[in-house]
Amino acid sequence: MLDLIWLLPTFPLLGFLSLVLTSGRLPKPIVAAIGAGSVGLSFALAAMIAMTFLGSGEDYYIVETFTWMSVGSFTPGFSFYLDGLSLVMMLVITGVGFLIHVYATGYMDEDPGYSRFFSYMNLFVAAMLMLVLGDNLVLLYLGWEGVGLCSYLLIGFWYTKPENGYAARKAFVVTRVGDTSMAIGLFLLFAHFGTLNIQDLMHAAEIEWATGTNLPAIAALLLLGGAVGKSAQLPLQTWLPDAMAGPTPISALIHAATMVTAGVYLIARTHVLFELAPDVQILVAWIGLITLLMAGFTAMTQTDIKRILAFSTVSQIGYMFLGLGVGAWSASIFHLMTHAFFKALLFLGSGSVILAMHHEQDIFKMGALRKVLPISFASFMIGSLALTAFPFTSGFFSKDEILLAAIELEGVGFWLWLGGVVGAFFTGIYTFRLMFVVFFGENRGHHCEGEYGGWNMSVPLMILMVLSLVGGFIHIPVEAVFSHGEAHEEHHASLLIEGIMIAVPLIGIGIAYLFYGSKTLSVENLMASSLAKNLHKFWNSGWGMDWLYDRLFVFPFMWLARINAKDIVDQFYGLVVEINRAAHQMIVRSQTGYLRWYALSVATGLVLIITLGVLL
């Protein structure tokens, strides 16, 4: 059974190939069957593999297929490595992925690029599975780039709008910056250990590198560069909100549930390296904390329903990074999983809302939708509760674990914890601001007939609702993976701390209610001062990061490209030509055409020669 693991990415890959090769000539039901079915098959297989693996009691299992390339000591293969971590990831990818595929068969029903959409989606799932199952970093890199490509293709899916293309390219290029750093990290690791097999690398690193030395720090930093790019963390977070230009199922699958968490997976996968570099590890925590706070502020100022969710995704991944940074590996992975559930739910719910509102995404043009769109309302409610870590929803458990791990850290732990709690407070505010504005209050103009789509859209929502509610009780089997790394599995928190963590999000929800639900407090009053206005503008623009990067990188690059479009080197050769031409002109001028002039020059030559003869 376990040896069939190579089939997992193969099914979606075959789906992709069959859809591409028929290039839109198949009828829609067949496309849907291939598109969703291939991922479904993978999920079924993944479930069976999971049961077999858990039943076997092994810590890991390696399936080797064939050697990719063999150059000297560099011999990465198409080998799959299954352990608790990749097991969780593959189940999330295939499971949530399958649900989103099913949902998309309804969502994309009227789109002319139906077949194209599913081919990209299938390719994405295949690449993502490669990423999490590969046993060496090169294979991981294959999946890593593959998902980036699919992300690019799907963000720019509606290609006629130039801004979509811009968003897609921005996503690809910004993540590529991270990817390049990661690639350099790979070169460094290979140069030192002569292998890129992850497990071999980790063992070798533990033996050869001392904790706190420079080399592991540099290696970890380079890999971290890749992780922050993919996971939209500071300083490479700017692409994710723009990536919402793609169809909503994409946002759910790629930009919430799976691809953006690849960075978390990478760090968890190479956690040994990060433990060897404690400075970098704590940097991970700080990156997570700052990102989650910044994204929290920004989310409060957004008006686009998908952008709010996008910033909340950035913020939640910030929590995961915080968890990774404080060494709560399994808590982060746990949060990754629950986040996949409730964020997919929220995105799919928002997709239903957007379709029902005829592609209106501004929340202030919606309102009182709870009666008209009951299923969307239910999914939003449950998703929002989980997101704000309402007690006993899935998000509560996972976030709790991360924050408890943070406070137990010596030194800066308290501050990390405090930041995380403040972040949770903002989460409460922005999430329920969205809820109250969209589903309560009065309708603001737009007509809406009710839920769009049939069972294929509602059933995935319901399944995700259940998962978001009870996902916190799932036990993820990752102990063996992080066994030596995790110092504290059981958290003994004081009642006070526990109480604060439960209360803070609720206060946030309360404030949101006061502003947007009951309207006891007025946003206009708050916004009266110019400071508030500027602050709002600043946060709304995502802390001016786009502005900054435009000026730091984009504009100089464009400027350099523009002034040098003609290639200064080529112009140098042009100059050589011009000089020669000028010289020729000068010599040509001596060719007057007058015979006597020639005779005179002959005579002059004669005189000169004789002079030479006389002198020498």
Place this chain on the structure above:
Amino acid sequence: MILVILIALLFAGGVLAWMSERVNPNLPRSIALATVLLDLLIMLTLLGSGDSGQWIASLEASWIPRFGISFYLAVDGLSLLLILLTAFLGIIAIGSAWDEITERAGFFYFNLLWTLAGVVGVFTALDLFLFFFFWEVMLIPMYFIIAIWGHENKNYAAMKFFIFTQVTGMLMLVSILVLAYFHYVQAGVFSFNYHDLLNVSFTSRVEMWVMLGFFIAFATKLPSVPIHSWLPDAHSQAPTAGSVILAGILLKTGAYGLIRFAVPLFPAASMEFAPIAMTLAAISILYCAKVAFAQHDIKRLIAYTSVSHMGFVTLGVYAWNEQALQGAVMTMLAHGLSAAALFMLAGGLQHRIHTRSMPDMGGFWAKVPRMAIVALFFSVAALGMPGLGNFIGEFLALLGAFQANIWLTVVSAFGLIFASVYSLWVIQKVFQGEYNSSKFDDSHLSDLSRREMLYFGAMMIGLVWMGMYPQSFLDLSAGTLSGLLSATADAAVAVAEVAQ
């Protein structure tokens, strides 16, 4: 003997194609196709025979014995890979010219086949005089291809191509002669034989100068900054088939020359020169990627990306270790296919809408979906997507280069980012966005035909093969490269000691 047949067949096929034009104007292309196909089949028979690392086939006959010049051809794994690429892309080039070249078709195919013959000669010659002979043979027909069947500025482009390659070729000739002279001084007889010349010893100063003669000639062909500027003009003006041959094969002769001649003949000087060469490579990668981004002419853009990608080859060659060399070879092969395909796409577009200006294009996806997918595939290949051949080449080259020079590798790796910037920009400008036909005549804008799909399909399969199972290619060149590595190992050690 088989090697002579390979080359002679191409020469003869060229003459036959030329003459056959009088019978029927459509005959030359069929004759050319048949010739190259036959050549490819003969090459394939070489695949099975002989071990890698040995000479699979060789032929040595006396030519001008007074000066020790012999007609010495030989093929090992590396050469075989490259002549296979030559024949494959030759077929593709004939395919791309099939409908495009109608004027003086006979002479066109004559030039095409003679260029191919010259290239095969370059890849197989082991006598330096003979090598130089073939080096010139491939230039002149290429000059005609650009100058006769080119576009609006063809004379300028052809002349520029010719002057650049000819002047630097002369430097190489001088170096070859100096090399032969030194052999005469040391061994008492003239010889242009590669194996004899490997044993010539120099003072380090002389070695550097002689090596530079070779390096400049090869770097021009490659091309490398700062002697790359003939390429954008030649490419943008050449007919599609010319661009395919130029980008796919001719550039590779420069890289081959570096691997086969420049470094093994002058190991110490090359090792000493390596940091400079690698710096040039890094500059090529970044600078040309940046210039490419600024181009409006789609063919110029692709031409600059070629320079950028060939930078990885230089980087790999001068890192001179197994991964880096294999990376260089894989980049040569993969870039041969991907650049040729991109030029064919650009040529196909120009053939259909009579413009190469990208600002005029846009939104072609809906009009020509097959072409869009093909273009996307090759753009993505060019930006180094894992799973396709270019990735293997560039990754291996960088992986190897990192072991030789960390900082230059890090700088070069930024080329990966720039590659994504310009590749996606092309796709955006041409295929995405709003369709607007006011700036060109779109009456002939049709999707790829069955025949075109056949060619592109073959190249796509090639790239996926290289990307997913590169071992079949790596194995072929492994023997040659490890032989070269071990032969130069002493010099490398010596230089490393001096450096410390």
Place this chain on the structure above:
Amino acid sequence: MTTLFYLAGAIAVISTFAVIVQTNIVHALLYLILSLLSVAVVFYVLGAPFAAVLEAIVYAGAIMVLFLFVIMMLNLGQHTREQERGWLAARVFVAPAIMAAILLGQLLNVIGQLSHDVEVTRVGVFEVSALLFGPYVLAVELASILLLAGLVAAYHLAKK
């Protein structure tokens, strides 16, 4: 004889100078003939009677008559004379004269290093002919071919 040599030389120089500054082309031609004849005298004085005779017959006789024919054919009369006056400004002589002066100076410089008085010995037709039809027969043949070529060319060129 020495006196004759200097006399003839002076006449040659003067008449040659007259040739190059004359505006009337026929007068110029006559001065040229005078110059050639005086050179023929110099030849004679230098003991080369055969050369002197040929100079008088072929040069002064035949070639100059050819010139005369052409001048008549082209009808270069009075208006040419005025044209010549216009062309012959003093300033056009400056550069050539300087050039020629330098050249002459150099020649004189070289020649001045020689100093050899010759006893003039007569070398007559016989010796010359013996050489011409002896070791230099090839030169004679070449000269005849040259003349033939000149003949054909002149015929061809002058033909309408």
Place this chain on the structure above:
Amino acid sequence: METIPIEHGLILAGILFALGLIGVLTRRNIVFVLMSLEIMLNASGLAFIVAAARWGHAEGQVMFLIILTLAAAEVAVGLGLIIQMFRKYQTVDINVLSEMKG
């Protein structure tokens, strides 16, 4: 027999040659140019004769004969060309022949 200083003969040839050169360089009438050329040729012939006298040999005279034929052929061709030129341009001004101007 009296003696004649050899250098004086050569000086005479040099003067004639220089005068011929001046003529070639200054005159615009092509007939004058041709005549000046004749002067120069003649001067070189004179130099040969002087040399012959110096050595008392006949070779110098042989050379003079060759120069003579050369001059004859040159004049024949040159005059033919002048006639052609005159037919074409109706002038003997040498400056109209400047088509070789670069």
